[in-house]
Amino acid sequence: MSIPPPPGPLQPDPAQGPQGPQGPSPTPDPYRPPPEGQQPYGPPPQGQQPYGQPPYGPPPQPYQPYGPPPGTPVSAPAPYQTWGQGYSPYARPSPVNGLAIASLVLGVLCCVPAGGLVLGVIALVQIKKKGQSGKGMAIAGSILSGLGLALWVAALATGGLSGAWEGFKKGATEGAAFSVVKGQCFDAPGETLDGLTYDVDEVPCEGEHDGEVFGEFEMSGSVFPGDAAVSDAADERCYPLQDAYVMDTWSLPDDVDVYYFGPTRQSWRLGDREISCIFGNTDEKGTLTGSLRVDATTLDDDQLTFLMAVNAVDKTFWEEPEEQPEDDLPGYRDWARDVHDTLDDEVRHLRAHTWSGAPAKPVEALIKDMEKSRSEWAKAAASDDVDTFYTHYDAGYAFVDGSTTVTARKALGLASDPPYDDDSSGESGDSGSSELNV
Numbered sequence: 001m002s003i004p005p006p007p008g009p010l011q012p013d014p015a016q017g018p019q020g021p022q023g024p025s026p027t028p029d030p031y032r033p034p035p036e037g038q039q040p041y042g043p044p045p046q047g048q049q050p051y052g053q054p055p056y057g058p059p060p061q062p063y064q065p066y067g068p069p070p071g072t073p074v075s076a077p078a079p080y081q082t083w084g085q086g087y088s089p090y091a092r093p094s095p096v097n098g099l100a101i102a103s104l105v106l107g108v109l110c111c112v113p114a115g116g117l118v119l120g121v122i123a124l125v126q127i128k129k130k131g132q133s134g135k136g137m138a139i140a141g142s143i144l145s146g147l148g149l150a151l152w153v154a155a156l157a158t159g160g161l162s163g164a165w166e167g168f169k170k171g172a173t174e175g176a177a178f179s180v181v182k183g184q185c186f187d188a189p190g191e192t193l194d195g196l197t198y199d200v201d202e203v204p205c206e207g208e209h210d211g212e213v214f215g216e217f218e219m220s221g222s223v224f225p226g227d228a229a230v231s232d233a234a235d236e237r238c239y240p241l242q243d244a245y246v247m248d249t250w251s252l253p254d255d256v257d258v259y260y261f262g263p264t265r266q267s268w269r270l271g272d273r274e275i276s277c278i279f280g281n282t283d284e285k286g287t288l289t290g291s292l293r294v295d296a297t298t299l300d301d302d303q304l305t306f307l308m309a310v311n312a313v314d315k316t317f318w319e320e321p322e323e324q325p326e327d328d329l330p331g332y333r334d335w336a337r338d339v340h341d342t343l344d345d346e347v348r349h350l351r352a353h354t355w356s357g358a359p360a361k362p363v364e365a366l367i368k369d370m371e372k373s374r375s376e377w378a379k380a381a382a383s384d385d386v387d388t389f390y391t392h393y394d395a396g397y398a399f400v401d402g403s404t405t406v407t408a409r410k411a412l413g414l415a416s417d418p419p420y421d422d423d424s425s426g427e428s429g430d431s432g433s434s435e436l437n438v
Contacts, residue, residue, distance in 0.1 A: 099123035100134030104141035120145060180261065180276050182216060182245075183293060185209040205291035211259065212292055215241030215277040224268040230275065234260040238277035247307045248294040249314065250415035256292065257282045303412050305353045306363065309346040310405070313370075316342040317400070325386050325393070332389060337381040339396070343374040362408040373399035 100123035120142030127135050180186065185205035203209050217237050219230070238258050246252050259280045263272040279292055296304060316339050321331045350367050376396035383389035401418055409416045 095132055097123045097127050097130075097132040097134040097138065099126065100138035100141065102141075104137040104144070179274070180213045180216075180278075182213050183291075184213045185288075185291065186211055186213075205293075208287040208289050210287060211278040211280045212288060213276050213278050214245035214292070216274055217241070217277075218273040219263070219275065220273065224263070224265045230262040231260075234262060234275050234277065237275070241277050242279075243311065243315075244295060246292055246294050247296075247299065247304075247311060248414050249311065250409070250417060250419050251294055252292065252419060254419065255282050255286060256280070256288065302353070302355060302359055303414060305349065306359075306408070306412055307414070309349045313339075313342050313346050313400075325389050329383075329386055329389060332393075333381050333383065336377050336389075336393070336396075340374055340377040340381060343370055343377065347371055347374065359408065359411040362404070362411040366404040366408045369399045369402060369404045373397075 099119045102119050102123075104120075120138045123134065123138035124142075126132065127138065180200060183205075184202055186200040186202050186209060188200050188210045200211075205212060215238065219225070219233055238260055242258060243249065256279050259278050261276040261278065263274065279288065281287055299307070319335065319338070321328055321335055323331065325332045347367055347370050350363060350370075355363050373396050376392045376399075380389050380392035380396060383392060406416050406418075
C-alpha cells in the first residue's frame with residue numbers, strides 16, 4: 001500500500017498560470033482531477049520515486065515499523081502490536097466493598113452500633129489491600145456507629161434505655177390492648193361496650209360518656225388461659241371492687257351494669273395481664289352522666305362510718321343459701337347466726353361514733369331497729385323446725401332497709417331510694433313494709 005504525500009503549499013489554478021490566467025501551466029495540482037484523457041499526475045521523472053518518496057523513504061536502521069526485520073523470510077507473517085498489560089480500552093469501575101455498605105447501613109440505623117464500627121474498620125483494611133471503592137461509606141459508617149455506641153453507653157448509665165424499653169412495651173401492648181385507669185371516664189369508638197375494643201377516648205366525667213373505670217386487677221400465668229377464664233375472673237373480682245368504688249349502693253342507677261376490658265391472646269403475649277372493671281349503660285344507645293364514684297375520697301366522716309356499717313350487713317344478706325329452708329335447715333341456721341353477728345357489729349360501730357347535727361336522732365332510731373332485728377335472727381338461728389325458722393326470718397327481714405334507714409340516709413345526704421322494688425310506704429320498721437327481695 002502506498003502512502004499519500006504530505007500536503008504541500010497551495011498550488012495555483014493551472015488554468016491561470018503562475019501570474020494569472022495567461023501564465024504558463026504549472027505542475028498539475030495533486031488535489032485536483034487531471035485533464036480529460038490524461039493519467040493522474042503523469043509518470044514520474046526518470047530516477048525519481050513517485051510522490052516524492054525519497055524524503056520519506058525507509059528510515060535508517062534499526063527502525064522497521066512497517067516491515068519485517070532484515071533477513072526475515074518474505075513468507076513469515078508480520079508481528080501484530082498488542083495492548084499492554086494493565087490497560088483496557090474501556091474504563092471499568094472498581095467494585096464497592098460490601099462491608100463498607102453494611103457498616104453505613106448499621107451506622108444509619110444505629111441498631112447494632114458496635115457491629116457497624118467493627119465492619120467499618122475491616123472494610124477500610126480490605127479496600128486498601130484490594131483497591132476497592134467505598135472508603136467514604138466505610139468512614140461514614142464507622143463514625144455513625146461510634147456515635148451510636150456512645151449514646152447506648154450513656155443510655156445504659158442513666159437508665160434511659162430502660163425507660164425507652166418500657167415505653168416500647170407499653171406502646172406495643174396498647175396496640176393490642178389499651179390501658180385505662182381507675183376513675184377515668186371515656187367514650188368507646190363502637191356502638192357498644194361488648195366485643196373487641198381497640199381504643200377509647202378519655203372525656204370528663206361531668207358530661208355524657210360511655211363508661212367509667214371503677215377498678216383494675218391483674219391476672220397471672222405465662223400461658224393465655226382463654227377468653228372464658230378471663231370472663232370468669234372479671235365476674236369474680238369486679239363486683240367486690242364495685243362495692244369499694246360505690247359504697248353508697250343505693251346511688252347506683254338501675255340502668256348501669258358492670259363491663260370489663262381484658263387481655264386478648266395477642267396482647268397476652270406482649271405481657272398484658274390487666275382486667276379493667278367499668279360501668280356502662282345497659283342500653284346500647286344510652287350513656288352515663290356524672291361520676292358514679294362514692295368512696296372515701298368523696299365522703300365525709302359521718303357518711304363513711306354509716307356506709308361501712310350497713311354495707312357489711314348487706315353483704316351477709318347476699319350470702320343467703322341457694323336452697324330453701326325445707327331442704328337445708330342447718331345451712332340456714334348457720335347463715336342466720338352470721339346475720340346476727342353482723343348486725344351486732346353494726347350496732348356497736350354506729351353507737352361508737354359521735355354523730356353531730358341532723359343525723360344524730362335518725363341514726364339512733366335506726367340503731368334501735370337493728371337491735372330488734374338482731375334479736376329475731378338469733379331466734380331463727382336457734383329454731384328446731386322450718387316453721388319456727390320462717391317466723392323469725394320474716395320478722396328479722398322486716399327491719400332491714402325500712403323507714404328508719406331511709407330517714408337516716410336523708411339526714412346524712414346519701415341516696416334515699418332503695419335500689420330494688422318493694423312495697424315500702426315509709427312507715428316504721430315494725431310494720432314490715434320494707435323487705436329485701438333476694
